[in-house]
Amino acid sequence: MSEYVEIVVMWAAVTLYAASAVLFVLGLVFRRPALITAGLWAGSIGMLPHLAAIGGRWIRVGHGPYLGFYEVVSSYSLMTVAALLLITKRFPALRIAGVVVMPIAFLLLGGSMLAPKAGLEITAKLASWWLTIHVAFAKLSYGAFVAAMVLGVVYLFRDRMTGRAAALAKKFPPEAEIDDLTFRFLAVGFIFLGIMIAAGAIWANEAWGRYWAWDPIETWSLISWLVYAAVLHARLTLGWRDRRFAWAAVAALPIVLFALIGVPVVYNSIHGAYLTGY
Amino acid sequence: MNRLMRLARSPRVAIALILGISVYTGAVTMVPQESLFPVEHAQWLVSGSPFVRPLVAFGFDRAYTNPVFLLLAAALAFSTAVCSWDRTRTSLRLWQGRGTVAPALASRLASRTPLTTILGDAQAAQDVVGEAMSSLRMRRRAGATLTYAERGAIGLFGSPLFHWALVALIVVVALGQLTRWEGLIGVTQGAATNEVASSFGKLNQGPWPAPHTGWQLVVTGVEEDMERGDVHYGVVPTVAVMSGQEVLAEAAVYPNNPLREGPLLIHLSDYGLAVRVEVLDAEGRSQGSSSRLVDFDDAASSGTRPSGFDVNDAGSKIASVSVEVPARDLDGMLPRLLPPDPVAAVSADLSDGTKVSRRLGRGEEMPLAQGWQLKVTDISYYARLSVVRDWSVPWIYALLLVATAGLVLAILVPYRAVWLRLDETADGVLVRAVAVQHRKDSYFQEALVEALKQAAGAAGVEVSETAHGEGERA
Numbered sequence: 001m002s003e004y005v006e007i008v009v010m011w012a013a014v015t016l017y018a019a020s021a022v023l024f025v026l027g028l029v030f031r032r033p034a035l036i037t038a039g040l041w042a043g044s045i046g047m048l049p050h051l052a053a054i055g056g057r058w059i060r061v062g063h064g065p066y067l068g069f070y071e072v073v074s075s076y077s078l079m080t081v082a083a084l085l086l087i088t089k090r091f092p093a094l095r096i097a098g099v100v101v102m103p104i105a106f107l108l109l110g111g112s113m114l115a116p117k118a119g120l121e122i123t124a125k126l127a128s129w130w131l132t133i134h135v136a137f138a139k140l141s142y143g144a145f146v147a148a149m150v151l152g153v154v155y156l157f158r159d160r161m162t163g164r165a166a167a168l169a170k171k172f173p174p175e176a177e178i179d180d181l182t183f184r185f186l187a188v189g190f191i192f193l194g195i196m197i198a199a200g201a202i203w204a205n206e207a208w209g210r211y212w213a214w215d216p217i218e219t220w221s222l223i224s225w226l227v228y229a230a231v232l233h234a235r236l237t238l239g240w241r242d243r244r245f246a247w248a249a250v251a252a253l254p255i256v257l258f259a260l261i262g263v264p265v266v267y268n269s270i271h272g273a274y275l276t277g278y
Numbered sequence: 279m280n281r282l283m284r285l286a287r288s289p290r291v292a293i294a295l296i297l298g299i300s301v302y303t304g305a306v307t308m309v310p311q312e313s314l315f316p317v318e319h320a321q322w323l324v325s326g327s328p329f330v331r332p333l334v335a336f337g338f339d340r341a342y343t344n345p346v347f348l349l350l351a352a353a354l355a356f357s358t359a360v361c362s363w364d365r366t367r368t369s370l371r372l373w374q375g376r377g378t379v380a381p382a383l384a385s386r387l388a389s390r391t392p393l394t395t396i397l398g399d400a401q402a403a404q405d406v407v408g409e410a411m412s413s414l415r416m417r418r419r420a421g422a423t424l425t426y427a428e429r430g431a432i433g434l435f436g437s438p439l440f441h442w443a444l445v446a447l448i449v450v451v452a453l454g455q456l457t458r459w460e461g462l463i464g465v466t467q468g469a470a471t472n473e474v475a476s477s478f479g480k481l482n483q484g485p486w487p488a489p490h491t492g493w494q495l496v497v498t499g500v501e502e503d504m505e506r507g508d509v510h511y512g513v514v515p516t517v518a519v520m521s522g523q524e525v526l527a528e529a530a531v532y533p534n535n536p537l538r539e540g541p542l543l544i545h546l547s548d549y550g551l552a553v554r555v556e557v558l559d560a561e562g563r564s565q566g567s568s569s570r571l572v573d574f575d576d577a578a579s580s581g582t583r584p585s586g587f588d589v590n591d592a593g594s595k596i597a598s599v600s601v602e603v604p605a606r607d608l609d610g611m612l613p614r615l616l617p618p619d620p621v622a623a624v625s626a627d628l629s630d631g632t633k634v635s636r637r638l639g640r641g642e643e644m645p646l647a648q649g650w651q652l653k654v655t656d657i658s659y660y661a662r663l664s665v666v667r668d669w670s671v672p673w674i675y676a677l678l679l680v681a682t683a684g685l686v687l688a689i690l691v692p693y694r695a696v697w698l699r700l701d702e703t704a705d706g707v708l709v710r711a712v713a714v715q716h717r718k719d720s721y722f723q724e725a726l727v728e729a730l731k732q733a734a735g736a737a738g739v740e741v742s743e744t745a746h747g748e749g750e751r752a
């Protein structure tokens with residue numbers, strides 16, 4: 001796939017995600033389930049050109065989507081939509097979560113389209129299987145945390161709605177079930193994040209001769225892990241459940257987002273090249 | 279002491295410590311760290327910012343050796359150790375008590391409101407309960423009136439394993455930092471350099487550094503444009519580790535392909551050019567030779583940064599010499615390669631006040647003061663190797679693996695056990711239950727009732743839905 005075709009295909013995905021976001025919001029505002037279904041379809045169909053563009057680029061540039069803002073953020077957008085589809089496949093009643101997810105996915109993908117799209121070559125330091133494992137688990141952990149955050153939002157929505165909105169909220173799975181599912185996604189994301197950090201440490205030792213240097217990205221990844229550790233600890237030892245746990249799942253996500261996307265932009269770091277180019 | 283232990287046991291304290299370390303490490307990322315960004319740190323010191331003085335006074339520019347951080351980490355390690363100990367005891371108690379019915383449990387079970395009533399005889403009820411347990415993937419041990427079923431017993435040890443691995447990880451990392459050393463050493467192509475402290479240009483070490491090996495590091499060859507697959511590695515040296523005449527290990531060293539030998543881990547940090555010079559006295563006798571390491575420098579007109587040294591005769595200076603290697607090509611570009619016919623640009627300030635500059639090829643000489651000569655014997659590459667001795671790394675990897683395994687066990691294999699008491703009455707068989715479950719799923723009770731209903735339905739037995747008790751959370 002040429003770069004031109006890739007960009008055209010990617011814009012198709014952006015358009016479908018935008019349409020999906022609009023349909024979800026309209027579906028919620030006007031309480032039309034058909035619009036919500038249409039939003040889910042638009043998001044699902046949008047994943048196809050998105051996957052095709054990422055796959056085509058992978059073949060063309062010879063590496064996965066982990067070099068440069070465009071590749072990295074676009075792949076996180078894909079993981080966001082994938083998380084939504086995973087949740088709605090298990091619990092169709094949670095389709096309404098698209099109201100939160102699809103605008104995020106659209107903004108991420110749209111934002112990535114504004115970045116330079118020239119393919120960056122794999123440098124000697126990046127040529128490692130540990131990098132592949134590191135990146136794969138970063139994306140998986142992000143997907144799991146986004147899913148946990150979305151479930152947290154759904155829980156709070158179901159919990160707080162009164163009047164006519166409450167009738168809509170009652171269509172969701174029971175609160176206890178959403179709460180447990182939030183815990184599961186958060187716990188799995190915590191495992192994935194731990195593996196990501198461990199794989200990164202091993203890779204750093206192979207590439208630079210040190211497993212940890214308190215580089216800002218390393219530090220913020222550790223902070224993300226610690227914050228989620230605190231949230232899980234609070235649930236398992238202090239009995240944080242339900243509303244409090246939902247709030248924690250929502251509040252923790254910005255930290256992981258900052259670690260993955262914000263830190264390379266804010267800090268000067270040898271690590272930042274993956275997002276800002278080198 | 280008791281109070282300290284109570285504090286260490288407190289989940290709130292543990293969470294506060296975790297968040298305290300998070301806030302501390304997050305905040306200090308805003309301060310240029312001396313060890314991580316030495317250039318930025320030096321610029322920051324003279325930036326005139328009003329924050330510089332207080333932050334430096336409290337050592338926040340050396341944040342990870344700061345007592346505040348060390349204290350927080352030590353407190354977290356202690357709290358985790360106490361927590362691990364408690365978890366281990368609880369897990370062992372639950373493991374050993376699996377299936378047994380303590381008097382307290384028996385009386386609790388007897389007094390519990392029935393979960394459901396199976397409208398059939400005792401045998402039918404046993405079959406229904408057995409089927410329900412199977413559908414919940416719980417292993418059953420049935421008695422006449424009591425049935426015990428469990429799932430994920432191995433998961434009991436997940437949490438202790440994870441927490442002990444974390445404690446060990448903190449201890450091993452700390453001990454490793456005390457004894458590890460890491461340094462940069464320049465090794466000229468074709469020459470041997472001893473791995474001793476004095477050979478290192480830069481050496482960072484803990485307070486109790488492990489000893490140096492005294493082995494020789496030799497760059498036996500250099501490949502100028504190495505490619506593996508689609509990846510260009512550029513200039514790659516082949517490094518040998520030798521003990522006397524014995525070659526212990528030899529390999530091309532490039533990123534992600536370090537050379538490991540014994541306790542040493544050797545990486546390529548950078549490379550440059552080396553000019554080997556020999557100083558001859560007025561009688562033509564050699565007064566010593568050395569390798570001058572010349573680094574590439576985009577800002578320099580020659581493309582390399584000069585390397586300077588003094589030539590002395592019994593304490594009196596003969597000359598101050600500066601050596602560089604013009605490395606730009608005809609277009610003025612800097613390919614960062616050894617030129618095809620390399621020459622060294624040598625300039626010397628002589629003791630008699632005159633200045634001499636020459637371009638010397640291999641084997642060429644230039645005069646210094648008092649009849650002394652400077653001879654360039656070779657111009658080649660040198661490899662700047664990063665050498666690390668850190669015994670803790672394989673242990674850290676192993677502990678990360680154990681911690682991950684523990685976490686996976688704890689989260690993905692949650693322990694669940696249930697004691698069911700079946701009492702035959704005129705209305706049917708009353709089913710009472712007490713459950714122990716680590717994850718404390720709030721809907722486990724519903725799942726249990728649902729499984730009983732499903733199993734009864736499949737067996738053609740009716741279930742009364744009027745009596746519902748509560749499963750117990752442990």
